[in-house]
Amino acid sequence: MEEKKTKLLEVSKSEWGILIAAVILPFIFDFSPYVQGLLIFILLWVILGSSWNLLAGFTGQVSFGHAAFFGIGAYAAGIPYMHFKLSPWWGLITGGIAAVILGYLLGVLVFRLKGPYFALGTLASGEILRLVFGEEEWLTNGHVGILYMTTWVSKYPYYFIALALAVGAIISVKIVMKSKAGFYFLSIREDEDAAQALGIDTRKYKNVSMVISTFWAGTAGAFYMIYMGFIDPEVVFALHNISIISILVGIIGGVGTIWGPAIGALVMVFVQELFRSAIFGLAPSWVSGLHALIFGVLVIIVILYLPGGIVGDWHLFKKKFGSSKKLEVSK
Amino acid sequence: MDLFLQSLVSGLLIGGLYAIIGIGMTLIMGVLKIINLAHGQILMVAMYITWVLWHTWGLDPYLSIFITIPLVFVFAEGLSKYLLHPLIEKDSILPENQVLMTVGIGMVLVELARSIFTSDYRSIQTSYTDKSLYIGNISLSLPLVIAFIIAIILTVGLFYLLAKTDLGRSIRATAQDKFSATLMGISAAKITILTYGLGSALDAAAGSLLLPVYYLYPDVGPLFTVKAFVITILGGLGSTVGAIAGGLVLGIAETFGATYISSGYRDATGLVIFLIVLVFFPGGLKRFTKV
Amino acid sequence: MSILRLDNLTKNFGGLTAVDHVSFTVNEGEIFGLIGPNGSGKTTIFNLINQYYTVSDGKIFFQDTEITHLKTHEIAKIGIGRTFQKVRPLKRLSVEDNVMAAAFARESTFAGARSVARDVLKFCNLDKSSNLLAGSLPIGGRKRLEIAKGLATRPKIILLDETAAGLNPGELDEAIDIIKNIRGKLGITVLIVEHIMKVIMTLSDRIHAIAHGATIAEGTPEEVAKNPTVIESYLGSDYNVEDYLNA
Numbered sequence: 001m002e003e004k005k006t007k008l009l010e011v012s013k014s015e016w017g018i019l020i021a022a023v024i025l026p027f028i029f030d031f032s033p034y035v036q037g038l039l040i041f042i043l044l045w046v047i048l049g050s051s052w053n054l055l056a057g058f059t060g061q062v063s064f065g066h067a068a069f070f071g072i073g074a075y076a077a078g079i080p081y082m083h084f085k086l087s088p089w090w091g092l093i094t095g096g097i098a099a100v101i102l103g104y105l106l107g108v109l110v111f112r113l114k115g116p117y118f119a120l121g122t123l124a125s126g127e128i129l130r131l132v133f134g135e136e137e138w139l140t141n142g143h144v145g146i147l148y149m150t151t152w153v154s155k156y157p158y159y160f161i162a163l164a165l166a167v168g169a170i171i172s173v174k175i176v177m178k179s180k181a182g183f184y185f186l187s188i189r190e191d192e193d194a195a196q197a198l199g200i201d202t203r204k205y206k207n208v209s210m211v212i213s214t215f216w217a218g219t220a221g222a223f224y225m226i227y228m229g230f231i232d233p234e235v236v237f238a239l240h241n242i243s244i245i246s247i248l249v250g251i252i253g254g255v256g257t258i259w260g261p262a263i264g265a266l267v268m269v270f271v272q273e274l275f276r277s278a279i280f281g282l283a284p285s286w287v288s289g290l291h292a293l294i295f296g297v298l299v300i301i302v303i304l305y306l307p308g309g310i311v312g313d314w315h316l317f318k319k320k321f322g323s324s325k326k327l328e329v330s331k
Numbered sequence: 332m333d334l335f336l337q338s339l340v341s342g343l344l345i346g347g348l349y350a351i352i353g354i355g356m357t358l359i360m361g362v363l364k365i366i367n368l369a370h371g372q373i374l375m376v377a378m379y380i381t382w383v384l385w386h387t388w389g390l391d392p393y394l395s396i397f398i399t400i401p402l403v404f405v406f407a408e409g410l411s412k413y414l415l416h417p418l419i420e421k422d423s424i425l426p427e428n429q430v431l432m433t434v435g436i437g438m439v440l441v442e443l444a445r446s447i448f449t450s451d452y453r454s455i456q457t458s459y460t461d462k463s464l465y466i467g468n469i470s471l472s473l474p475l476v477i478a479f480i481i482a483i484i485l486t487v488g489l490f491y492l493l494a495k496t497d498l499g500r501s502i503r504a505t506a507q508d509k510f511s512a513t514l515m516g517i518s519a520a521k522i523t524i525l526t527y528g529l530g531s532a533l534d535a536a537a538g539s540l541l542l543p544v545y546y547l548y549p550d551v552g553p554l555f556t557v558k559a560f561v562i563t564i565l566g567g568l569g570s571t572v573g574a575i576a577g578g579l580v581l582g583i584a585e586t587f588g589a590t591y592i593s594s595g596y597r598d599a600t601g602l603v604i605f606l607i608v609l610v611f612f613p614g615g616l617k618r619f620t621k622v
Numbered sequence: 623m624s625i626l627r628l629d630n631l632t633k634n635f636g637g638l639t640a641v642d643h644v645s646f647t648v649n650e651g652e653i654f655g656l657i658g659p660n661g662s663g664k665t666t667i668f669n670l671i672n673q674y675y676t677v678s679d680g681k682i683f684f685q686d687t688e689i690t691h692l693k694t695h696e697i698a699k700i701g702i703g704r705t706f707q708k709v710r711p712l713k714r715l716s717v718e719d720n721v722m723a724a725a726f727a728r729e730s731t732f733a734g735a736r737s738v739a740r741d742v743l744k745f746c747n748l749d750k751s752s753n754l755l756a757g758s759l760p761i762g763g764r765k766r767l768e769i770a771k772g773l774a775t776r777p778k779i780i781l782l783d784e785t786a787a788g789l790n791p792g793e794l795d796e797a798i799d800i801i802k803n804i805r806g807k808l809g810i811t812v813l814i815v816e817h818i819m820k821v822i823m824t825l826s827d828r829i830h831a832i833a834h835g836a837t838i839a840e841g842t843p844e845e846v847a848k849n850p851t852v853i854e855s856y857l858g859s860d861y862n863v864e865d866y867l868n869a
């Protein structure tokens with residue numbers, strides 16, 4: 001075994017390649033606003049998916065309520081604007097913080113629960129917040145939502161901000177997973193009791209995972225408010241469209257892998273748009289109504305045949321094509 | 332006082348329907364050891380079948396349970412056999428694989444319904460839809476009363492099945508200890524697949540019974556999935572008697588929440604109670620009913 | 623000098639008394655054996671020491687400090703490591719990562735934890751398997767991995783729970799050597815629960831025997847092996863100890 005000096009962050013060549021491509025492609029091709037919008041959504045899902053994946057995929061705490069943190073982040077940007085005309089841009093700071101506080105408080109409740117009960121506890125928490133934010137109109141403007149004239153018409157600035165946030169999320173996960181905390185997350189995921197016998201304060205490290213995870217979910221929510229210029233509880237606290245999709249993005253890409261959520265986000269947005277556009281107008285128009293259905297079928301197929309997701313089971317693809325590179329240890 | 336009694340009675344009636352949804356979920360949870368997050372979606376499927384039967388042939392929704400129950404039973408067995416059961420063998424990072432599969436199934440069912448029936452709200456107008464019975468100043472919606480009675484009959488039937496038949500004994504044995512059940516010659520795989528069908532069939536009955544009093548649209552599925560697990564946790568996992576109590580409590584809590592807090596908090600009330608019970612009383616109402 | 627002392631330790635599960643006023647003292651540098659028939663409460667005692675179960679009555683002292691009410695992870699932190707009878711590797715992690723996760727109990731950097739892990743793996747003859755997934759190790763390797771994880775937390779005393787069960791004769795000798803070296807080379811005190819007489823008799827300095835949760839004898843291996851109560855309750859009354867020891 002060659003001894004390499006361990007660095008805080010290791011970036012492979014292909015990772016540099018992806019990053020550079022993501023930065024310069026918009027300068028080379030003149031993407032239509034439609035494509036720009038899609039790219040921004042992919043990046044948003046990279047952030048949310050990575051956030052969910054840290055808590056669920058790496059730490060084993062399968063959250064069904066990530067919309068709670070996304071939504072609180074969005075409102076942390078929206079409410080000060082609505083009441084005090086404070087720019088929603090502050091949300092990039094306050095959104096993450098608000099979500100971390102909520103996550104910590106919820107953790108006190110839901111970390112008493114294990115496995116499916118944790119899933120249900122988080123799910124209920126998210127739903128309660130959705131209902132409360134819909135009802136408390138004095139604070140949130142209820143179902144009317146909060147409207148804000150976005151800063152720029154062009155989508156390019158938002159693209160680069162989203163890219164920076166997505167890169168930040170992935171880097172933070174990479175760094176954490178190479179540290180003591182990362183090893184502890186995995187130990188908790190694999191066997192919580194055995195982890196305690198190794199001297200791991202499981203409660204504390206579940207909270208650490210929660211804090212990092214919720215920070216990114218909240219920041220993503222705040223970005224959503226800034227970019228879309230409109231939020232209402234049904235959108236940002238959505239059980240299906242936020243909480244569940246966060247999970248599915250992780251599942252498709254590969255839970256417990258660094259790049260899984262990014263791949264999952266790409267596949268999800270691509271498949272949905274492919275069908276929403278009726279395969280670029282080549283198919284009859286009724287096909288466009290099927291986009292969510294096709295995505296659901298894709299989820300079922302992945303769970304059945306690629307339980308490790310696209311990234312986690314990449315070696316299955318490789319095997320098919322005859323390459324026999326040594327398998328990487330999944331973590 | 333009338334308002335109080337009215338809320339109580341309305342809550343109890345709807346709670347009867349919730350109870351059979353909860354019993355179905357409890358059966359599945361007890362034997363498969365999973366939360367079925369497609370439970371409400373299966374109920375939605377039954378509602379659409381009932382709606383089609385009414386719309387096309389004018390079949391009374393209460394009679395249609397004789398069609399929806401077997402149909403959904405077979406359908407759910409298929410889901411269980413081909414989508415859920417194979418996952419037991421698969422090694423996955425998250426043990427919640429089967430639960431996530433039910434999420435996928437639920438999603439596909441909702442979207443299928445949307446593709447076929449669009450997102451429009453649908454309801455049916457029977458001759459008795461708006462009829463009510465009166466006891467003093469308290470009105471009882473006739474369709475709910477009929478549904479309540481049918482729900483009781485189904486519940487009694489199920490208890491008979493579980494307590495007195497070989498099949499029922501096998502189900503209970505598998506729920507308690509799958510391994511020992513296998514040693515006693517019970518095919519745990521068969522029972523597991525069958526139980527998913529049985530639990531879904533109860534769910535289907537509830538769907539048919541709900542149609543005369545509830546709007547139908549694809550997203551009714553997720554709504555009832557949430558209700559179903561609230562009931563089950565309230566009742567204490569795996570306890571059929573608890574599920575009945577859980578159903579009634581949720582029904583009452585919802586109507587009281589709507590009456591005394593605000594109609595917008597109708598669904599929140601149930602969830603808050605759920606979260607409190609989940610975190611602080613992990614045994615559910617079972618602890619209090621001692622069953 | 624005493625490193626671990628149980629004082630009238632008792633555990634009730636409902637009406638059942640699984641551990642009944644057990645007292646013993648493990649001295650520093652000792653290999654101390656704990657024996658008893660199946661279900662006599664040995665593993666329960668381990669689970670009480672590291673606080674998986676809460677103690678019903680009695681006290682536990684570590685280096686004369688009471689530790690009866692610490693949390694499980696704190697027990698590991700103060701220097702009590704343990705292995706499990708049912709091996710519990712983090713199966714989707716490599717062997718080295720498994721041990722690293724444990725090594726982080728005392729190390730805060732990646733490099734530090736890795737170097738501790740490599741030392742320990744070498745000590746347990748696992749250095750050649752360090753890149754394998756823990757789930758793919760054969761049983762002998764998993765048992766040694768358990769020991770490696772326990773050692774990587776750098777304990778002052780390690781509790782070994784049936785580390786030799788299910789091993790073939792070759793693996794057994796290897797395990798005995800490792801346990802000897804834990805005390806000999808690392809200077810770590812060992813408290814060992816074992817069914818295989820060969821292991822416990824060759825290794826232990828002193829043995830404590832329990833049956834039905836209560837103490838029946840304590841002494842050197844010879845003394846305990848000849849104790850009539852032990853022979854009757856543990857080995858069966860028609861048992862010939864000499865035959866067994868010579869087998």
